Amino acid sequence: MIFRLSVYDYMIREIDTSLITKNIREMCISVNYELSDDMKKVLSDAHEKEESPLGKQILGELQRNLDIAKIDQIPICQDTGMAVVFLEIGQDVHFTGGSLEDAINEGVRQGYTDGYLRKSVVGDPIERVNTGDNTPAIIHEKIVPGDKVKIKVAPKGFGSENMSKVYMLKPAQGIEGVKDAILQTVNDAGPNACPPMVIGVGIGGDFEKSAEMAKEALTREVGVHSDKKWVADLESEMLEKINNLGIGPAGLGGRITALAVNVNTYPTHIAGLPVAVNICCHVNRHIIREI
Numbered sequence: 001m002i003f004r005l006s007v008y009d010y011m012i013r014e015i016d017t018s019l020i021t022k023n024i025r026e027m028c029i030s031v032n033y034e035l036s037d038d039m040k041k042v043l044s045d046a047h048e049k050e051e052s053p054l055g056k057q058i059l060g061e062l063q064r065n066l067d068i069a070k071i072d073q074i075p076i077c078q079d080t081g082m083a084v085v086f087l088e089i090g091q092d093v094h095f096t097g098g099s100l101e102d103a104i105n106e107g108v109r110q111g112y113t114d115g116y117l118r119k120s121v122v123g124d125p126i127e128r129v130n131t132g133d134n135t136p137a138i139i140h141e142k143i144v145p146g147d148k149v150k151i152k153v154a155p156k157g158f159g160s161e162n163m164s165k166v167y168m169l170k171p172a173q174g175i176e177g178v179k180d181a182i183l184q185t186v187n188d189a190g191p192n193a194c195p196p197m198v199i200g201v202g203i204g205g206d207f208e209k210s211a212e213m214a215k216e217a218l219t220r221e222v223g224v225h226s227d228k229k230w231v232a233d234l235e236s237e238m239l240e241k242i243n244n245l246g247i248g249p250a251g252l253g254g255r256i257t258a259l260a261v262n263v264n265t266y267p268t269h270i271a272g273l274p275v276a277v278n279i280c281c282h283v284n285r286h287i288i289r290e291i
Helices: 017-033 037-049 053-072 100-114 171-193 207-217 229-242
Strands: 013-016 084-090 093-096 138-144 149-153 165-169 197-205 258-268 273-280 287-290
Touching: 013 017, 017 093, 017 100, 017 149, 017 287, 037 053, 037 258, 084 100, 165 171, 165 207, 171 197, 171 229, 171 273, 197 207, 197 229, 207 258, 207 273, 229 258
Parallel strands: 013 093, 084 138, 197 258
Antiparallel strands: 084 149, 149 287, 165 273, 197 273
C-alpha cells in the first residue's frame, strides 16, 4: 500500500531570509534607542524605593538619560554592545533566499550602520582589528514546534559582561553553593557592572549550556518569576540578599544594587553542578518579535 501526502496533509511555511534581515535591522536600532517597558517600570520603582539620597539622585539621572535617548533617537549608552540573537524556529518553517546566518549578520550590519551605533567587534581576539560593522553576532538557534520564528535581540555591553562568571560546582555544594556563587560574583563586580544590575543565572546542563541559559535569562520580562517554585524562591531570595550588599546605584551605596534575578535551569550530569552568572547593567537591552 502506498501513502501519498498532499500539501493539505503537511504544510510548510516558507520565510524569505530577507524578512529576518529586515526585522533584526529594526530591532538592533530600536533596542539601543529605547528601553523596554519592563525595564522602564522597574527603574521607576527602584527610584521610589531607594533610601539613599545619592542613590535616588543617580536613578533619577539614569531615567532622564533614557528620556533624552528616546526623544533624540540616540543610543541609551555609548557601548551599544555585541549583538546576541536568540532564534526559536518552528519545525514547519523553510527558509528561502539564502543563508540564515548571513541574513542575521546582514541585519546586524544594517542596524549598526544605519542606526549610527558604535561598532565594537574585532575580527580576531588577539589581532583585534575592528570588523567595522559590529558583525558577526552571537547566534543561538532552537527548533520548536509550529511555523513561527521568535527573534530575541539582546546587545550586550562588556562592562557588565566582563564581570560574569561560570562555576563548576560539586553536587554536594547544593543550593547553598549556588547562592554563594551568585553573591560572590555580584560582590566582586561592585561598581564595574554599572549597577543597578539585572542578574541572569543558568544552573545545570554543562559548561556552555549554563552560560547560554544565564544569557537568555536576561531576556525574560523583569518581574516574571520561574514556574518552578524552588527557582522562583531562589530568585526572590537572591534579589533581597544582593540588595543588602550596599553597593547601590553606580556603586556609590544604597539599597538598590539589583533590579531582578532571573534563573534558568536544565538537567545535568550526576557528577556536576554548573552555575553561570551573567550580569547586565541597568539598561538590560532586550527586544522580542515573532514572525
